[in-house]
Amino acid sequence: MRLPQSCSISFSIRLLSITVLLFCAAVPRVHARGTTQQLSSSPANLRFGSVAITQSETQSVALTNNGQTGITISAVTASCSGFSVSGLNLPAVVAAGQSVTLSVNFAPVATGWIDGNVTVTSNAANPSLQIGLRGTGVNSDFLTAAPSSLSFGKVSVGSNSALSVVLTNSGAGTKTLTAFQTVGSSFSVSGPTLPVVLNPGQTVALNVTFTPQATGAISGSVFVPGPNLNIPLTGTGTTTTVGQLTIAPTSLNFGSVDIGNTTTQPSTISASGGSVTISSASSSSSQFSIAGASFPLTLSAGQSAQWNIVYAPTTSGSASATLTLISNASDAKATESLTGTGVPPQVNLSWNTSTSSVIGYNVYRGTAVGSYSKINTSLDPNTMYTDSNVVSGTTYYYAATAVNSSGQESSYSTPLQVAIP
Secondary structure, eight states: OOOOEEOOSOHHHHHHHHHHHHHHHHOHHHHHTOOOOSEEEESSEEEEEEEETTOOEEEEEEEEEOSSSOEEEEEEEESSTTEEEESOOSSEEEOTTOEEEEEEEEOOSSSEEEEEEEEEEESSSSOEEEEEEEEEEESSOSEEEESSSEEEEEEETTOOEEEEEEEEEOSSSOEEEOOOEEESTTEEEEOSOSOEEEOTTOEEEEEEEEOOSSSEEEEEEEEETTTTEEEEEEEEEESSOOOEEEEESSEEEEEEEETTOOEEEEEEEEEESSOEEEEEEEESSTTEEEESOOSSEEEOTTOEEEEEEEEOOOSSEEEEEEEEEEESSSSSEEEEEEEEEEEOOOEEEEOOOOSSOOSEEEEEEEEETTEEEEOOSSOBOSSEEEEOOOOTTOEEEEEEEEEOTTOOBOOOOOOEEEEOO
8 A cells, every 4th residue: 555645744743643543533432522613614624636736626615613702813824735725815804603715725746645734723712723635646637527626606505506517537548437425415416327437538427416504605525436536516505595597598509600701699598586697708719709798797587688699710620619607696607508610711603604605614713803823623514613722811803714615715704803701
């Protein structure tokens, strides 16, 4: 068994720690008489799982004052390199019965298992609160999650909200998933029947449900043993009625669009159950954008708004994106899938049939009137031609000639000017 990297000074200290733990286990009555700490953390420990040394993972901790008087947090420190804390402006005053949120980030600088802790110093009855940390630095992630974390926003106590996450085998070998573990009693996970075998590139979807039992910020995670993948979860329990935001349709397909041109489709957003304020909207691809919207945008319960989604392809081939709306709705992130295909620009030409007896036509193109080059490789018996070899931003001049059975070619037709977008 490989021993974890430790922030302890010497082995003797680690041995002393083990001895104390064993002693506490042997006298459970003494442990049972312990009182609730004035300052507590939820969760009490953070497990980050395996994180690539080029990546990072952030989890949240709720620090709660369980006492009858306010306290002041004066310092928050992480004991190991690779762990850092943020989110609190110190000194931070926490009123009785209130909570504040602390963010802990794990960005491993080397491979291996790392144990550490965060120490929260305050004037509470327990002046030094420790939050256990554990994570593993790896060279690469063999199992990845999309999205890498889930935020449920505000959900009424007793109600629930569900989000999905897709797990992908990003490695070269087969991976077998045997369990999905949740941290935090307000979160639950459901998915396929276990075990699940994932070949390279294969995916599986999980559904995570947030059912807050109390008000305030709540943190947790979904942990996948084996690959040691950890998915942070956050949400806020509230007693107020929280609105829901829906997008219709949930997906838009723009079909084929010439590069340099644009096309639009309408999208409708609706609020139900309560007022919803949309703070921002973003697209994961610059080829898709929103027209006719400004933020923040507030919708009352039962109210709808419509805007246009614009597809302006800049590259050929299929394109996809996700439109994400950030709001104070129960589902803090509402999404719409966008797809389309960029088609290289082309010019479709047609002309009148020659009044003389001819066997076909030639098509000429140039960037100036009278300076042409033939672009058809063989005599065209039809009166139509498609030129797919054009460049955006260029103006072309086209002319056609007729050829009879003796091979005689007519003069150029009247030139046609075409500007490529």
